[in-house]
Amino acid sequence: MIYTCTLNPSVDYIVHLDELHVGELNRSLKTFTFPGGKGINVSRVLKRFGVDSTALGFVGGFTGGFIESELRKEGIACDFVHVPGQTRINVKLKAGRETEINGEGPMIADDDATQLIAKVGALSAGDVLVLAGSAPMSLSADMYERLAARAVKRRVRLVVDTSGPALEALLACRPFLAKPNHHELAELFGAAVLTKKEIILYGRRLVERGVEHLIVSMGGAGAFYFGREATLFAEAPKGTVKNSVGAGDSMVAGFLAAWASGTSIEEAFAYSVAAGSATAFSEDLCTKEEVEALVDRVHIVHL
Numbered sequence: 001m002i003y004t005c006t007l008n009p010s011v012d013y014i015v016h017l018d019e020l021h022v023g024e025l026n027r028s029l030k031t032f033t034f035p036g037g038k039g040i041n042v043s044r045v046l047k048r049f050g051v052d053s054t055a056l057g058f059v060g061g062f063t064g065g066f067i068e069s070e071l072r073k074e075g076i077a078c079d080f081v082h083v084p085g086q087t088r089i090n091v092k093l094k095a096g097r098e099t100e101i102n103g104e105g106p107m108i109a110d111d112d113a114t115q116l117i118a119k120v121g122a123l124s125a126g127d128v129l130v131l132a133g134s135a136p137m138s139l140s141a142d143m144y145e146r147l148a149a150r151a152v153k154r155r156v157r158l159v160v161d162t163s164g165p166a167l168e169a170l171l172a173c174r175p176f177l178a179k180p181n182h183h184e185l186a187e188l189f190g191a192a193v194l195t196k197k198e199i200i201l202y203g204r205r206l207v208e209r210g211v212e213h214l215i216v217s218m219g220g221a222g223a224f225y226f227g228r229e230a231t232l233f234a235e236a237p238k239g240t241v242k243n244s245v246g247a248g249d250s251m252v253a254g255f256l257a258a259w260a261s262g263t264s265i266e267e268a269f270a271y272s273v274a275a276g277s278a279t280a281f282s283e284d285l286c287t288k289e290e291v292e293a294l295v296d297r298v299h300i301v302h303l
């Protein structure tokens with residue numbers, strides 16, 4: 001069974017504008033409202049690929065209610081801890097370039113954190129737990145480590161998509177899959193930007209340190225895969241970007257869905273890149289049909 005854990009879910013409010021005039025009244029051309037947050041996006045994309053998962057995390061207020069009811073409509077099982085505050089709204093402004101304002105998230109009391117840790121403590125050996133996204137500021141800095149420790153004790157496979165010190169701590173738990181983007185990888189190694197050579201060097205180093213499968217995404221420039229058996233590179237297919245929010249989460253879901261169906265690592269990586277790009281080329285997250293129409297255009301290079 002796959003579980004996704006989103007400590008800080010969001011309602012993603014996508015606003016399209018011709019141009020953004022800072023400090024003036026702007027009127028939108030069209031708007032969209034989606035349930036968001038990294039683990040939640042992974043659950044939504046997995047469902048589109050026919051893979052069931054249970055969404056864990058914290059939700060609260062009318063925004064939390066919206067997320068839960070949208071997920072249930074899509075047939076996704078939810079086992080959230082309900083908190084007294086309000087799930088954040090993340091604003092994504094599309095005016096040529098994408099500008100994002102991600103909220104800080106609600107107060108999480110110690111009792112609520114303990115409840116979530118107990119849910120993870122009840123998972124079974126062989127389950128997959130996706131730990132993804134930022135944590136609300138009120139949570140203790142070691143929340144991810146505490147969840148990972150419980151999961152590892154239960155012999156649960158960890159999938160990690162976060163950044164900064166939380167990513168560093170989770171990488172030490174020998175995750176099954178990690179998917180930093182190149183900025184997050186650079187931050188991990190104390191650099192502002194990385195050349196492709198450096199990405200390869202650091203990617204291989206993380207595999208040596210125990211990460212089983214590592215995908216380093218680079219937006220429109222494609223992605224690297226690092227594993228014990230192979231180092232792969234794929235360019236991203238070209239297309240018109242409509243909304244790249246959730247592209248990274250779609251990669252995680254694409255890799256997991258393909259791996260769960262028993263494909264080769266090369267095929268799982270190609271499917272993952274196609275899923276990321278298909279999401280970037282559509283308004284909401286990718287559909288299975290969109291990914292399958294793109295996957296033949298993903299060419300894998302062995303390094």
Ligand SMILES: Nc1ncnc2c1ncn2[C@@H]1O[C@H](COP(=O)(O)OP(=O)(O)O)[C@@H](O)[C@H]1O
Pocket residue numbers: 180181182217218219220221222223236237238239241244246247248249251272273274275276277278280
């Ligand atoms: N402009 C784009 N054109 C084509 N594919 C894209 C584009 N942006 C993202 N993607 C696809 O989505 C994947 C993840 O995107 P990225 O922006 O690196 O992730 P994250 O959202 O985690 O930062 C990329 O590896 C690529 O396959």
Ligand SMILES: O=P(O)(O)OC[C@H]1O[C@](O)(COP(=O)(O)O)[C@@H](O)[C@@H]1O
Pocket residue numbers: 008010012035036037038039041090102132133134135244245246247248249250
């Ligand atoms: O938890 P964070 O880092 O604030 O990110 C939350 C945001 O990330 C998303 O999950 C999208 O993530 P990606 O574009 O990296 O795939 C949005 O749905 C959400 O608004």
